[in-house]
Amino acid sequence: MSPAMVMNDQRREDDIPEIQYHKGVKHLFENGHLQTVPRKYILPASDRPTTSIDVPNNVAKQNLQLPIIDFADLLGPNRPQALQSLANACEQYGFFQLVNHCISDDDIKSVIDVIGKFFDLPFEDRAKYMTTDMRAPVRYGTSFSQTKDTVFCWRDFLKLMCDADYVPHWPSSLGDFRKVVATYAEETKHLFLVIMEAILESLGIMEASKEQKTEEKDNIMRDFSNGSQMMVANFYPTCPEPDLTLGMHPHSDYGFLTLLLQDEVEGLQIQYQEKWVTVQPIPNAFVVNIGDHLEIYSNGKYKSVLHRVVVNEVKSRVSVASLHSLPFTCTVRVSPKLIDEENPKRYMDTDFETFLAYVSSREPKKKDFLNSRKLFTCT
Numbered sequence: 001m002s003p004a005m006v007m008n009d010q011r012r013e014d015d016i017p018e019i020q021y022h023k024g025v026k027h028l029f030e031n032g033h034l035q036t037v038p039r040k041y042i043l044p045a046s047d048r049p050t051t052s053i054d055v056p057n058n059v060a061k062q063n064l065q066l067p068i069i070d071f072a073d074l075l076g077p078n079r080p081q082a083l084q085s086l087a088n089a090c091e092q093y094g095f096f097q098l099v100n101h102c103i104s105d106d107d108i109k110s111v112i113d114v115i116g117k118f119f120d121l122p123f124e125d126r127a128k129y130m131t132t133d134m135r136a137p138v139r140y141g142t143s144f145s146q147t148k149d150t151v152f153c154w155r156d157f158l159k160l161m162c163d164a165d166y167v168p169h170w171p172s173s174l175g176d177f178r179k180v181v182a183t184y185a186e187e188t189k190h191l192f193l194v195i196m197e198a199i200l201e202s203l204g205i206m207e208a209s210k211e212q213k214t215e216e217k218d219n220i221m222r223d224f225s226n227g228s229q230m231m232v233a234n235f236y237p238t239c240p241e242p243d244l245t246l247g248m249h250p251h252s253d254y255g256f257l258t259l260l261l262q263d264e265v266e267g268l269q270i271q272y273q274e275k276w277v278t279v280q281p282i283p284n285a286f287v288v289n290i291g292d293h294l295e296i297y298s299n300g301k302y303k304s305v306l307h308r309v310v311v312n313e314v315k316s317r318v319s320v321a322s323l324h325s326l327p328f329t330c331t332v333r334v335s336p337k338l339i340d341e342e343n344p345k346r347y348m349d350t351d352f353e354t355f356l357a358y359v360s361s362r363e364p365k366k367k368d369f370l371n372s373r374k375l376f377t378c379t
């Protein structure tokens with residue numbers, strides 16, 4: 001350890017009572033505790049975002065230009081080419097950026113603003129929504145899994161279940177919060193349904209001609225219409241020593257697709273060709289990624305990809321992820337159309353209860369849950 005590191009370690013604020021960490025990073029920040037990163041957030045050297053050991057090996061210096069899918073092309077005469085680009089993006093990256101969608105810049109600005117206002121509320125007002133109950137319609141919290149993480153993430157979050165029945169539970173003290181977020185939830189659900197239909201077509205679940213509907217496609221699209229949607233708003237405060245910690249640890253998302261809105265501040269990194277690469281924000285575009293459920297449903301053709309969030313010293317960051325899947329009560333299974341002699345069924349059936357039981361029983365790590373559903377080791 002260098003003399004500078006020893007000095008830094010000596011002045012580290014370690015007399016913070018554990019309970020303070022559970023109030024969130026923003027609260028610590030507001031209470032002036034953050035001249036250095038407290039030990040609670042310091043990752044082992046091998047897991048840090050940049051270390052002198054791993055820079056040449058697994059951290060790419062340049063940002064990654066993800067494939068871009070033009071939403072209008074999915075709906076018009078260019079659909080066949082757009083489907084091909086979509087299939088390539090899903091197979092090669094598990095991520096793409098969606099542009100030219102029908103959500104207005106004003107609606108996007110309003111949702112980022114209103115989420116920012118929530119995080120700006122006095123701690124006591126935010127704290128009303130603090131719970132470790134993963135089924136709560138509204139959940140304010142910190143880190144990734146607050147009850148299980150040994151090292152905390154530099155992130156606070158607000159999770160909202162998005163069924164219309166849940167909206168009356170959402171924060172009410174912020175003027176038009178409910179209206180703005182409910183409108184945004186409906187709009188992202190529409191995007192999800194259009195993209196999901198295109199993905200089914202790209203997988204051969206639905207034939208190229210709209211007239212040739214298949215029963216499987218009709219059933220699953222009906223389930224998606226009634227499906228689960230969870231909104232996760234993330235707030236990453238500025239960090240005095242961003243090389244020691246992460247805003248979010250490497251993870252994959254549990255659902256079929258996640259539609260992520262990020263503000264103009266970089267932070268999202270995805271694993272691509274065994275390197276961590278930064279996703280360059282495009283104003284008002286959605287970063288869309290494959291979740292574990294779609295990896296299962298597609299029998300591993302489209303894979304969920306590990307991603308993480310780095311923080312910085314200069315600017316706080318806000319992102320809003322909209323996670324979509326089947327209804328919480330439905331079983332997720334491999335599509336029978338994607339099983340044959342060459343491609344035997346690779347994943348066990350699963351459901352939301354199994355996922356909750358799994359993540360409640362251990363520290364969530366990387367793609368552990370998905371790996372626990374594999375029937376045999378597959379690439």
Ligand SMILES: O=C(O)CCC(=O)C(=O)O
Binds near residue numbers: 267309
């Ligand atoms: O903030 C981001 O860019 C990513 C958020 C994320 O991965 C998540 O909410 O699961």
